Structure formats: structure tokens, C-alpha cells
Amino acid sequence: MLWPLLALLLLPSSLAAKKSAHEQLVELAAAGNGLIRLNEQTYDLLASPQRNWSAAVQFTALNPQRRCAPCKEFEPSFTAVAKAWANTPKEHRDRHFFATLDFDDGHAVFQKLGMASAPSVHVYPPTEGPNASAKKVPFKYDFQHGFEPGPLAEQLSVHTPIPIPYKAPFDWARAGSIVSLIPIVTLIFRFIKPALQNRWVWAAGTIATSLVMTSGYMFTRIRGSPYTGAKGAWIAQGYQNQFGQEVQVIALTYGILAGSFLMLIIVTPRQSSPTRQRTQAYLWTAVNFLMFSILVSLFRVKNPGYPFKLIL
Numbered sequence: 001m002l003w004p005l006l007a008l009l010l011l012p013s014s015l016a017a018k019k020s021a022h023e024q025l026v027e028l029a030a031a032g033n034g035l036i037r038l039n040e041q042t043y044d045l046l047a048s049p050q051r052n053w054s055a056a057v058q059f060t061a062l063n064p065q066r067r068c069a070p071c072k073e074f075e076p077s078f079t080a081v082a083k084a085w086a087n088t089p090k091e092h093r094d095r096h097f098f099a100t101l102d103f104d105d106g107h108a109v110f111q112k113l114g115m116a117s118a119p120s121v122h123v124y125p126p127t128e129g130p131n132a133s134a135k136k137v138p139f140k141y142d143f144q145h146g147f148e149p150g151p152l153a154e155q156l157s158v159h160t161p162i163p164i165p166y167k168a169p170f171d172w173a174r175a176g177s178i179v180s181l182i183p184i185v186t187l188i189f190r191f192i193k194p195a196l197q198n199r200w201v202w203a204a205g206t207i208a209t210s211l212v213m214t215s216g217y218m219f220t221r222i223r224g225s226p227y228t229g230a231k232g233a234w235i236a237q238g239y240q241n242q243f244g245q246e247v248q249v250i251a252l253t254y255g256i257l258a259g260s261f262l263m264l265i266i267v268t269p270r271q272s273s274p275t276r277q278r279t280q281a282y283l284w285t286a287v288n289f290l291m292f293s294i295l296v297s298l299f300r301v302k303n304p305g306y307p308f309k310l311i312l
Contacts, residue, residue: 021045022053026094034086035079036099040106046099052129054096056082056156059110059120061103070147074119075100077149084153084166092161095131121152123159131161207255215250216242235301250298257291260284 019027025046028036038046038057046055058078061068082098103110103118121141125133139159145151153166195201219225220242227244228234234245263284271277293311300306 021048021051022094025053025097029086029093029097033083034093034098035082036097038099038101038106040108043099043101043106043109046097047124050128051124052126052132053094054126054131054159054161055124056096056098056159057122057124058098058100059103059113059115059118059122060100061118063102063104066103068118071119074147077147077152078119078121080149081153081156081164081166085160085164087165088162095126096160121156123156125159207258211251211254211258212247215247215254217247217251220244220247235298237302239302253291253294253298257288257295260287260291264288 025036028042036042036046043057046057058074060071060075062071062075078098078100085096085098086093101109122138123141124138125131125135127133127136141152141155145155149166150168153164157163225236225241225243229236229243234243234249236243236246263280268277268280268284271280289311293309296306296308296310297312300309
């Protein structure tokens with residue numbers, strides 16, 4: 001009779017000793033300095049269908065035998081963001097967890113999720129509580145901004161209770177490089193100072209800038225147009241498209257065309273020899289017609305329905 005009574009007395013203490021899933025995750029995060037090292041069992045605990053917390057999970061393969069160079073490159077960034085989250089107040093910190101699962105520790109999870117590449121980051125939203133999300137599918141981080149921790153923290157902050165307080169560490173190497181360049185720049189400036197004070201240098205720079213800008217440089221920069229198209233094509237069809245190489249060709253055409261006009265207007269009339277004057281007039285007139293012909297040809301490529309042409 002004493003053993004059943006003793007079991008009943010110990011039952012409350014044994015129930016109290018059993019910790020909830022959330023409490024276990026809080027302890028694992030604290031032990032890992034804000035980053036939970038997962039295996040197959042703790043992953044199931046973290047990604048439980050009934051959860052009132054959110055989690056960002058990094059799927060990686062850091063074993064040298066896996067030869068995953070991107071995994072090694074991304075690992076410090078994810079760890080830095082996780083450590084930054086560990087410094088948030090407890091009431092917010094315990095509502096979102098950062099975790100990492102290596103392929104060697106959870107290949108069954110990789111297989112279940114159908115993952116064939118790494119690294120990858122999935123964000124699991126809460127399914128219960130006031131912050132429960134209607135979306136059951138985890139958010140997948142897009143690496144279009146690279147592996148830097150700044151963009152990662154910014155994107156993940158959308159899914160955390162408060163923004164992740166990540167601050168990039170001071171780059172001493174970059175600062176040292178800048179300081180070491182000061183005497184070099186000072187020395188170079190002494191040699192190029194006469195050129196910078198020359199009005200013709202500024203005139204040439206202004207003309208070159210005007211030619212590039214009027215040829216569509218800002219248009220391609222704003223739209224993020226590629227330098228060339230498929231199979232090396234450098235002329236984009238239509239008025240709403242333009243390639244980077246097309247800008248260079250148009251600017252060069254405009255420059256030669258403008259130069260031929262200047263030669264005809266300014267230089268040719270000042271020639272003392274009638275023969276030389278006549279030769280230059282013929283030469284620059286021919287250049288003028290040729291460049292106009294090229295412009296019309298380019299216009300016909302942009303607009304195939306244009307019926308006219310000059311020389312070409």
C-alpha cells in the first residue's frame with residue numbers, strides 16, 4: 001500500500017519537472033548564445049504544428065566532405081544576426097528563435113522538405129496565439145542580396161516581433177585602406193592639379209557626360225538593363241528597351257556627328273589653302289552623311305516599320 005501512495009505523492013513533482021516545448025526552446029537558445037543547434041528531434045519540436053512562436057531556420061552543410069562553399073560563406077552572417085536577436089528584451093526574444101540544421105544532423109528533414117541545395121533559410125510563423133499567421137507554408141529567404149548579414153536582418157525583421165537590432169561591426173581593414181590612400185591621393189593631386197584647372201579639360205568632360213546622358217545611360221541604369229542581349233545582341237527592339245552597349249554606340253555616333261559639324265563650321269573656313277579647305281569640306285560632309293545614315297539605320301532596327309534610309 002505504501003508504493004501506490006508514494007507514487008501519487010511524487011506525481012505532481014514529476015509533472016512539474018516536465019518542461020513545455022517553448023521552455024525547452026528557450027533553454028536551447030540561451031545555451032547556444034541565441035542560436036539553436038538542431039537535430040531531427042529538436043527540429044520537429046521547433047517546427048511543431050501547434051506553436052505560438054516563430055522561428056528562422058538555416059539549412060546548411062558545413063562538413064568539409066560536403067564541399068559547400070556557400071554554406072561556409074553564409075554561416076557567419078546568420079550567426080551574427082542570431083546573436084543580435086539574443087540581445088533583444090526577453091519578452092520579444094522568447095517569441096522568435098534562430099536555429100540551424102546541418103545536413104549531417106538531419107538528412108531525414110532535408111529529404112522530407114525536398115531540399116537539394118544549401119544554404120537555405122526558412123521562417124516558420126506562429127500557428128497559434130494572437131500573432132498566428134494564416135500562411136502555413138514557411139517563408140523562404142531570397143539570396144538576391146547575397147550573403148551579407150545586413151540585408152538578411154532587414155528581411156527577417158518583417159517576421160520578428162520587433163526589428164532585429166543588427167549593426168555591422170566597424171570595418172578596420174577598410175578604414176586602414178582609406179587612411180593609407182590619403183598620401184597617395186595627395187601626391188597624385190599635385191600632378192593632376194594643372195589639368196583640373198584647365199577649362200578645356202572641363203569642357204571635354206562636360207561634352208562627354210552630355211553625350212552619354214542623352215544616349216540613354218540613366219534609362220538603362222534605372223531599369224537595370226543588361227549590357228548585351230541574347231547571343232551578343234546590342235540593340236534592343238522597341239522604344240522602351242535599351243542595352244548598355246547600345247548607349248556607348250549611340251554616344252559615339254552623336255560625338256562623331258557633332259565633331260563633323262564643328263569641323264565644317266569652325267576649322268574648315270580657317271584653312272588658308274583652297275585645296276585643303278575643299279578637301280576638308282568634302283571629308284567632313286561625307287562623315288556627316290555617314291553618321292546620319294548610321295543613326296537612321298539604328299532607328300530602323302528599333303522600329304522595323306520605318307521605310308526610309310540614307311546611305312546604309
